[in-house]
Amino acid sequence: MKILFYGTKNYDEEFFTKLLPSYPGIEIKFIEANIHEETAALAKGYDAICAFVNADLGTSVIEVLHQQGVGLILMRCAGYNNIDLPTAHKYGIKILRVPGYSPEAVAEHAMALALTANRHTHKAYIKCRENNFALNGLMGVNFYQKTAGIIGTGKIGQAMAKICRGFGMKVIAFDLFPNKSLDFLEYVSLDQLLRESDLISLHCPLTDDTRHLINEESIAKMKDGVILVNTSRGGLIKTEDLIAGIRDHKFFAVGLDVYEEETDFVYEDMSERILPTSTIQRLLSFPNVTMTSHQGFFTVEALTNIAETTLDNAKAYMNGEELKNEVFS
Numbered sequence: 001m002k003i004l005f006y007g008t009k010n011y012d013e014e015f016f017t018k019l020l021p022s023y024p025g026i027e028i029k030f031i032e033a034n035i036h037e038e039t040a041a042l043a044k045g046y047d048a049i050c051a052f053v054n055a056d057l058g059t060s061v062i063e064v065l066h067q068q069g070v071g072l073i074l075m076r077c078a079g080y081n082n083i084d085l086p087t088a089h090k091y092g093i094k095i096l097r098v099p100g101y102s103p104e105a106v107a108e109h110a111m112a113l114a115l116t117a118n119r120h121t122h123k124a125y126i127k128c129r130e131n132n133f134a135l136n137g138l139m140g141v142n143f144y145q146k147t148a149g150i151i152g153t154g155k156i157g158q159a160m161a162k163i164c165r166g167f168g169m170k171v172i173a174f175d176l177f178p179n180k181s182l183d184f185l186e187y188v189s190l191d192q193l194l195r196e197s198d199l200i201s202l203h204c205p206l207t208d209d210t211r212h213l214i215n216e217e218s219i220a221k222m223k224d225g226v227i228l229v230n231t232s233r234g235g236l237i238k239t240e241d242l243i244a245g246i247r248d249h250k251f252f253a254v255g256l257d258v259y260e261e262e263t264d265f266v267y268e269d270m271s272e273r274i275l276p277t278s279t280i281q282r283l284l285s286f287p288n289v290t291m292t293s294h295q296g297f298f299t300v301e302a303l304t305n306i307a308e309t310t311l312d313n314a315k316a317y318m319n320g321e322e323l324k325n326e327v328f329s
């Protein structure tokens with residue numbers, strides 16, 4: 001079985017190559033180019049392609065893949081909001097993903113962002129390096145005895161809720177499907193969560209229902225001085241409304257690992273380029289905003305699990321076994 005890996009970074013190649021000897025019959029070709037209309041035709045002669053969160057798997061790309069005879073899309077990630085599922089299914093193309101590879105990796109990053117945004121550790125480090133030992137601009141707030149509001153209590157939201165609990169916070173949550181086994185937190189309505197939380201962390205998927213969940217109206221319901229963290233998907237927040245809220249001094253701090261504009265730039269070094277848009281720069285112009293570039297998943301444990309599950313998915317397809325991680329429309 002031949003698989004073409006799109007958008008490969010050195011760490012993808014390292015973790016997949018390490019495990020490949022345990023999967024006889026599977027051959028991988030790694031290429032740096034990401035998948036889009038012009039590169040989809042490179043899949044000619046391959047049984048499957050493998051792509052990541054930043055891939056364009058829209059209608060026209062799926063059509064090209066079908067023309068090349070590709071029968072399987074292996075997502076080496078959990079999310080699949082970038083795939084035109086009905087078109088893929090129309091052509092009988094299977095889609096397999098990695099549903100959970102290390103929820104703790106993302107949750108720990110969410111807390112790291114919350115702490116960095118709150119305590120300005122990114123600025124403190126630079127100040128110390130410049131022999132500036134003054135504390136002005138670095139004051140934060142305690143998390144202890146504050147209220148954390150978790151939106152989406154799936155695998156990552158639960159891990160974040162446990163971390164917040166460990167910090168001595170009261171944890172409240174909103175989910176369409178409350179999980180009764182999480183007895184250390186209290187499920188509340190979205191409005192109550194917005195009203196009462198000192199720290200709000202987003203962990204629900206991006207769907208038609210959740211797009212722009214954080215907007216002018218929901219921001220107005222939040223406490224003044226709230227800390228907002230998004231490690232889920234950029235589209236959950238209406239960025240213009242967030243910027244207006246930051247200007248109104250609504251937020252004590254904001255930590256973003258994902259943002260609406262990211263697809264074109266994510267995982268690329270753009271430092272020598274003139275960017276066509278400036279939303280990210282506007283966000284970063286505020287002293288209380290901290291951003292990272294979709295790196296919540298980026299730990300040794302998570303990359304090992306991603307490689308293992310992706311190769312298990314490929315093996316199951318190759319051997320005609322049950323496809324446990326199939327995505328349906």
Ligand code: NAI
Binds near residue numbers: 106153258
């Ligand atoms: P999951 O599927 O285990 O949990 C999602 C939860 O959201 C479920 O409990 C579901 O009931 C809930 N939900 C769905 N619609 C909702 C709504 N309208 N309102 C409130 N809750 C709703 O997913 P998991 O593994 O916890 O991942 C969460 C998200 O994290 C993913 O969708 C993905 O976007 C993001 N992610 C980010 C990564 C990063 O590197 N920053 C890495 C992996 C995932």
